[in-house]
Amino acid sequence: MKAANKFGVLALIFISVVINYMDRTNISVAANAISQDLSLTPVQMGIIFSAFAWTYSIMQIPGGMIVDVVKVRILYPFILVAWSLATIVQGLVSSLAAMVGCRMAxxxxxxxxYPANNKIVTQWFSQRERASAIAVYTSGQFIGLAFLMPVLALIQEWFGWRGLFIVSGVIGIVWAAIWYWLYREPESDIGNAATQQRDQKSSVNVSESSVALSWGNIRLAFSSRKLWGIYIGQFCLGSTLIFFLTWFPTYLAEYRGMGDLKTGLLASVPFLAAFGGVLLSGFTSDWLVRRGFSNEFARKSPVILGLFLSGSVIGANYVDSIATVTFFLSLAFFGNGLASINWVFVSLIAPKQMVGLVGGCFNFIGGLSAVTIPVAIGFLVQDGDFRPALALIGALALLGLCAYVFLVGKIEQIPMQSPNENSDLGVAKSLV
Known part of the structure; x- marks a missing residue:
């Protein structure tokens, strides 16, 4: 049975996101065992955690351009197999350099x-449905990991940390074959006239978002106060997320003294909270827009509230019971989920023909949090005390809140520069 309707397509994206984040974060489950087996310091583990983001961030804009020219049905299975093979190799190496190389791959x-996910949703869903669709597939990174954390811990218990990577990689390769078998491009299988009309409208939206990749546009993307507001907000939001995706299980195992299996079970609770947050935010925001509320209220309020709640991670520094620690961490990650619809601001604020370029800059700067924060935490926890690390994460969340309040300001689209201001370097294909 082919995925020829938007809900089937959304299910494919959701599962792909789950597998995507499984292969990003299985390193966090295995971190304690790896550091002991390979005699790695916290700083070295921080380098391994951040190595993924070195190439991930740099390749955001080129990756989006690739999505523009290669059909998703071909591209998605290819990248799935490629990163899954790198995951398997990760389970076979025994040096810091090789581990870093695998994470970079x-x-x-x-x-x-994620540019491919965004392209698929743009093709299959109308504008009024997109925040909800984005919330659904984004929730895969939370709900998937909530249930996978105990499973991954159990796999490691049975097969060791090397077996964990090998099993994860095999799952990705199998899913690549399933994706290729089920997915079809919208124009291939959709026969319903109304749906075809919707897709034609979506393709017009995509073409309107094309960007002249010129020095003038790049200057505009990096000179606007409003855009820097959402860039900083994305970096701060990503800092909370990357803590939970990397150091969080180590925090539970080493600082709170839990075993690997118990760590896997307790680690799932904040991910469930984040799952609830992102769905609540996405569906409520779209509902408010349909009811006629302004973007100031419908889009911005959940992000500001979410960043405020994310700052509550600091509360874990002042309590001792596991239940209370879990409460503060879950509340912080719930807030992170609430704020995760912030991608919607790219289309609301960016100039009409620069959505792709601004989206690439937005995700690039957000990705820098995954480059810097794991290493920074590695330095901060060298003596075994995680309190400075949690203080850093909480402070960054509040900085992101300030960026949305004082830099972003009113939600309105930035006008394009005039042709005379924006004529250098020629035109290239854009991100979607």
Whole structure:
């Protein structure tokens, strides 16, 4: 049975996101065992955690351009197989350099995945449905990991950390074959006239978002106060996320003294909270827009509230019971989920013909949090005390809140520069 309707397509994206994040974060489940087996310091583990983001961030704009020219049905299975093979190799190496190389390879091949997800949703869903669709597939990174954390911990218990990577990689390769078998481009299988009309309208939206990749546009993308507001917000939001995706299980195992299996079970609770947050935010935001509320309220309020709640991670520094620690961490990650619809601001604020370029800059700067934060935490926790690390994450969340309040300001689209201001370097294909 082919995925010829938008809900089937959304299910394919959701599962792909789950597998995507499984291969990003299985390193966090295995981190304690790897550091002991390979005699790695916290700083070295921080380098391994951040290596994924080195290539992932750099390849955001090129990855989006690849998505423009290669059909998703071909591209997605290819990158799935490629990053899954790198995951398997990760389970076979025994040196810091090789481990870093594998993480960089995974980041390289995962880079086009979210631009591809965005392209698929743009083709299959109308504008009023997109925040909800984005919320659904974004929730895959939370709900998938919530249930996978205990499973991954159990796999490691049975097969060791090397077996964990090998099993994860095999799952990705199998899913690549399933994706190719089920997915069809919208124009291939959709016969319903109304749906065809919707897709034609979506393709017009995509063409309107094309961008002249010129020095003038690049200057505009990096000189607007409003855009820097959402860039900083994305970096701060990503800092909370990357803590949970990398150091969080180590925090539970080493600082709170839990075993690997118990760590896997407790680690799932904040991910469930984040799952609830992102779905609540996405569906509520779209509902408010349909009811006629302004973007100031419908889009911005969940992000500001979410970043405020993310700052509550600091509360875990002042309590001792596991239940209370879990409460503060879950509340912080719930807030992170609430704020995860912030991608919608790219289309609301960016100049009409620069959505792709601004989206690439937005995700690139957000990705820098995954480059810097794991290493920074590695330095901060060298003496075994995680309190400075949690203080850093909480402070960055509040900085992101300030960026949305004081830099972004009113939600309105930035006008394009005039042709005279924006004529250098020629035209290239854009991101979607």
């Amino acid at each position: 995974i980041g390289l091949f995962e880079a086009p995945s």
